[in-house]
Amino acid sequence: KQEVTQIPAALSVPEGENLVLNCSFTDSAIYNLQWFRQDPGKGLTSLLLIQSSQREQTSGRLNASLDKSSGRSTLYIAASQPGDSATYLCAVRSSGGSNYKLTFGKGTLLTVNP
Protein backbone atom coordinates (compact mmCIF):
# COMPACT_ATOMS: atom_id res chain seq x y z
CA LYS A 1 0.00 0.00 0.00
CA GLN A 2 1.42 3.35 -1.05
CA GLU A 3 2.01 5.86 1.73
CA VAL A 4 3.02 9.48 1.23
CA THR A 5 4.64 11.57 3.95
CA GLN A 6 5.33 15.28 3.91
CA ILE A 7 7.84 16.95 6.19
CA PRO A 8 7.61 19.42 7.81
CA ALA A 9 3.92 19.63 8.64
CA ALA A 10 4.26 23.40 9.00
CA LEU A 11 6.91 25.93 8.05
CA SER A 12 7.19 29.65 8.73
CA VAL A 13 9.78 31.75 6.90
CA PRO A 14 10.51 35.45 6.32
CA GLU A 15 9.76 36.94 2.93
CA GLY A 16 12.53 36.51 0.37
CA GLU A 17 13.86 33.24 1.75
CA ASN A 18 14.40 30.21 -0.47
CA LEU A 19 12.77 27.08 0.93
CA VAL A 20 12.37 23.37 0.34
CA LEU A 21 9.35 21.19 1.02
CA ASN A 22 9.82 17.44 1.22
CA CYS A 23 7.69 14.53 0.11
CA SER A 24 8.49 10.84 0.46
CA PHE A 25 6.64 7.76 -0.75
CA THR A 26 7.01 4.10 0.12
CA ASP A 27 6.49 2.38 -3.24
CA SER A 28 8.72 3.53 -6.10
CA ALA A 29 6.46 1.96 -8.74
CA ILE A 30 4.82 5.21 -9.80
CA TYR A 31 3.70 6.86 -13.02
CA ASN A 32 4.15 10.38 -11.72
CA LEU A 33 4.17 12.74 -8.77
CA GLN A 34 2.15 15.92 -8.63
CA TRP A 35 2.50 18.97 -6.39
CA PHE A 36 -0.59 20.99 -5.46
CA ARG A 37 -1.31 24.19 -3.62
CA GLN A 38 -4.40 24.63 -1.43
CA ASP A 39 -5.55 27.95 -0.01
CA PRO A 40 -7.76 27.84 3.12
CA GLY A 41 -11.26 26.61 2.33
CA LYS A 42 -10.48 26.21 -1.35
CA GLY A 43 -9.82 23.46 -3.82
CA LEU A 44 -6.39 22.26 -4.92
CA THR A 45 -4.44 23.93 -7.70
CA SER A 46 -2.00 21.82 -9.67
CA LEU A 47 1.51 23.28 -9.63
CA LEU A 48 3.81 20.73 -11.24
CA LEU A 49 3.63 17.15 -12.47
CA ILE A 50 6.79 15.08 -12.78
CA GLN A 51 6.61 11.88 -14.77
CA SER A 52 8.52 8.87 -13.47
CA SER A 53 11.09 9.21 -16.27
CA GLN A 54 11.80 12.84 -15.41
CA ARG A 55 14.11 14.28 -12.78
CA GLU A 56 12.61 17.72 -12.36
CA GLN A 57 10.07 20.25 -13.54
CA THR A 58 10.17 24.03 -13.28
CA SER A 59 7.50 26.71 -13.33
CA GLY A 60 8.52 30.26 -12.50
CA ARG A 61 9.93 30.33 -8.98
CA LEU A 62 9.00 26.69 -8.38
CA ASN A 63 11.22 23.70 -9.05
CA ALA A 64 10.22 20.15 -8.24
CA SER A 65 12.61 17.24 -8.30
CA LEU A 66 11.98 13.52 -8.23
CA ASP A 67 14.23 10.68 -7.10
CA LYS A 68 12.03 7.69 -7.78
CA SER A 69 14.47 5.05 -6.58
CA SER A 70 14.75 6.62 -3.14
CA GLY A 71 11.07 7.55 -3.00
CA ARG A 72 11.60 11.28 -2.59
CA SER A 73 10.54 14.55 -4.11
CA THR A 74 11.29 18.13 -3.17
CA LEU A 75 9.53 21.37 -4.03
CA TYR A 76 11.90 24.32 -4.08
CA ILE A 77 10.40 27.80 -3.83
CA ALA A 78 12.76 30.66 -4.64
CA ALA A 79 12.47 34.15 -3.20
CA SER A 80 9.31 33.36 -1.22
CA GLN A 81 6.50 35.92 -1.05
CA PRO A 82 3.57 36.34 1.37
CA GLY A 83 1.30 35.24 -1.48
CA ASP A 84 3.00 31.84 -1.40
CA SER A 85 1.39 31.17 1.98
CA ALA A 86 -0.79 28.07 1.57
CA THR A 87 -0.79 24.33 2.16
CA TYR A 88 1.31 22.38 -0.33
CA LEU A 89 0.40 18.76 -1.03
CA CYS A 90 2.15 16.11 -3.03
CA ALA A 91 0.44 13.11 -4.57
CA VAL A 92 1.70 10.04 -6.39
CA ARG A 93 -0.02 7.94 -9.01
CA SER A 94 1.09 4.36 -8.45
CA SER A 95 1.60 2.01 -11.37
CA GLY A 96 0.31 -1.02 -9.51
CA GLY A 97 -3.37 -1.69 -8.94
CA SER A 98 -5.84 1.05 -9.80
CA ASN A 99 -3.90 3.68 -11.72
CA TYR A 100 -6.74 6.16 -11.35
CA LYS A 101 -5.98 6.67 -7.72
CA LEU A 102 -3.64 9.32 -6.41
CA THR A 103 -2.26 8.92 -2.92
CA PHE A 104 -1.89 12.25 -1.16
CA GLY A 105 0.31 13.39 1.67
CA LYS A 106 -1.22 15.46 4.46
CA GLY A 107 0.51 18.59 3.27
CA THR A 108 2.91 21.25 4.52
CA LEU A 109 1.37 24.49 5.78
CA LEU A 110 3.64 27.30 4.61
CA THR A 111 3.52 30.78 6.08
CA VAL A 112 5.65 33.51 4.52
CA ASN A 113 5.91 36.53 6.79
CA PRO A 114 6.28 40.02 5.32
Place this chain on the structure above:
Amino acid sequence: SQTIHQWPATLVQPVGSPLSLECTVEGTSNPNLYWYRQAAGRGLQLLFYSVGIGQISSEVPQNLSASRPQDRQFILSSKKLLLSDSGFYLCAWSAGAAVNEKLFFGSGTQLSVL
Protein backbone atom coordinates in the same frame (compact mmCIF):
# COMPACT_ATOMS: atom_id res chain seq x y z
CA SER B 1 -10.44 26.40 -21.65
CA GLN B 2 -11.68 23.81 -19.23
CA THR B 3 -13.49 24.73 -16.03
CA ILE B 4 -15.01 22.75 -13.21
CA HIS B 5 -17.99 23.92 -11.18
CA GLN B 6 -18.96 22.52 -7.82
CA TRP B 7 -21.84 23.57 -5.59
CA PRO B 8 -22.87 24.47 -3.01
CA ALA B 9 -19.79 25.97 -1.35
CA THR B 10 -21.07 25.29 2.16
CA LEU B 11 -23.82 23.10 3.49
CA VAL B 12 -25.17 22.43 6.96
CA GLN B 13 -27.41 19.41 7.21
CA PRO B 14 -29.05 17.53 10.11
CA VAL B 15 -28.20 13.90 10.76
CA GLY B 16 -30.48 11.62 8.76
CA SER B 17 -31.18 14.11 6.00
CA PRO B 18 -30.39 13.43 2.33
CA LEU B 19 -27.46 14.91 0.42
CA SER B 20 -26.84 15.87 -3.17
CA LEU B 21 -23.65 17.59 -4.31
CA GLU B 22 -23.20 18.38 -7.97
CA CYS B 23 -20.13 18.86 -10.12
CA THR B 24 -19.93 19.79 -13.79
CA VAL B 25 -16.99 20.17 -16.14
CA GLU B 26 -16.92 22.43 -19.18
CA GLY B 27 -14.61 22.58 -22.14
CA THR B 28 -13.70 18.92 -22.42
CA SER B 29 -15.35 15.64 -23.30
CA ASN B 30 -15.18 12.19 -21.72
CA PRO B 31 -13.21 13.29 -18.67
CA ASN B 32 -12.37 11.03 -15.79
CA LEU B 33 -14.26 12.36 -12.77
CA TYR B 34 -13.49 11.97 -9.08
CA TRP B 35 -14.98 12.70 -5.67
CA TYR B 36 -12.52 13.21 -2.81
CA ARG B 37 -13.12 13.95 0.87
CA GLN B 38 -10.72 15.92 3.02
CA ALA B 39 -11.25 15.55 6.76
CA ALA B 40 -9.50 17.69 9.34
CA GLY B 41 -6.00 16.38 10.05
CA ARG B 42 -6.22 13.72 7.36
CA GLY B 43 -5.14 13.51 3.77
CA LEU B 44 -7.45 13.47 0.80
CA GLN B 45 -9.41 10.27 0.47
CA LEU B 46 -10.69 9.11 -2.90
CA LEU B 47 -14.36 8.20 -2.60
CA PHE B 48 -15.48 7.52 -6.18
CA TYR B 49 -14.17 7.77 -9.70
CA SER B 50 -15.82 7.47 -13.08
CA VAL B 51 -14.38 6.86 -16.54
CA GLY B 52 -17.68 7.27 -18.38
CA ILE B 53 -21.45 7.76 -18.16
CA GLY B 54 -22.95 5.32 -15.70
CA GLN B 55 -19.55 3.86 -14.80
CA ILE B 56 -18.78 4.38 -11.12
CA SER B 57 -16.08 2.80 -9.00
CA SER B 58 -16.09 3.06 -5.25
CA GLU B 59 -12.86 3.13 -3.32
CA VAL B 60 -14.22 2.74 0.20
CA PRO B 61 -17.46 1.35 1.63
CA GLN B 62 -19.50 4.14 3.10
CA ASN B 63 -22.80 5.91 3.44
CA LEU B 64 -22.40 7.72 0.13
CA SER B 65 -23.09 6.98 -3.51
CA ALA B 66 -22.19 8.64 -6.79
CA SER B 67 -23.81 8.89 -10.19
CA ARG B 68 -22.80 10.18 -13.59
CA PRO B 69 -25.97 10.85 -15.57
CA GLN B 70 -24.21 12.89 -18.26
CA ASP B 71 -20.68 12.94 -19.64
CA ARG B 72 -19.61 16.03 -17.71
CA GLN B 73 -21.82 15.76 -14.63
CA PHE B 74 -20.94 13.95 -11.43
CA ILE B 75 -23.24 13.77 -8.42
CA LEU B 76 -22.47 12.69 -4.85
CA SER B 77 -25.47 11.57 -2.81
CA SER B 78 -26.58 10.12 0.46
CA LYS B 79 -30.01 8.97 1.60
CA LYS B 80 -29.29 9.59 5.29
CA LEU B 81 -26.32 11.61 6.47
CA LEU B 82 -24.20 10.57 9.45
CA LEU B 83 -22.12 12.81 11.69
CA SER B 84 -19.02 11.14 10.25
CA ASP B 85 -19.94 12.40 6.77
CA SER B 86 -18.84 15.91 7.75
CA GLY B 87 -15.86 17.13 5.79
CA PHE B 88 -14.63 19.03 2.77
CA TYR B 89 -15.74 17.39 -0.47
CA LEU B 90 -13.82 17.98 -3.65
CA CYS B 91 -14.70 17.10 -7.20
CA ALA B 92 -11.88 16.68 -9.70
CA TRP B 93 -11.32 15.77 -13.32
CA SER B 94 -8.54 14.57 -15.55
CA ALA B 95 -8.39 14.18 -19.31
CA GLY B 96 -9.16 10.66 -20.42
CA ALA B 97 -7.36 7.56 -19.28
CA ALA B 98 -3.76 8.71 -19.80
CA VAL B 99 -1.88 8.26 -16.56
CA ASN B 100 0.25 11.39 -16.94
CA GLU B 101 -2.63 13.82 -17.13
CA LYS B 102 -2.90 16.42 -14.39
CA LEU B 103 -5.75 16.37 -11.92
CA PHE B 104 -7.86 19.54 -11.66
CA PHE B 105 -10.06 20.28 -8.68
CA GLY B 106 -13.24 22.21 -8.05
CA SER B 107 -13.54 24.75 -5.26
CA GLY B 108 -15.01 22.28 -2.79
CA THR B 109 -18.07 21.94 -0.56
CA GLN B 110 -17.72 22.23 3.21
CA LEU B 111 -20.34 19.88 4.65
CA SER B 112 -21.26 20.04 8.31
CA VAL B 113 -23.61 17.37 9.62
CA LEU B 114 -25.16 18.33 12.95
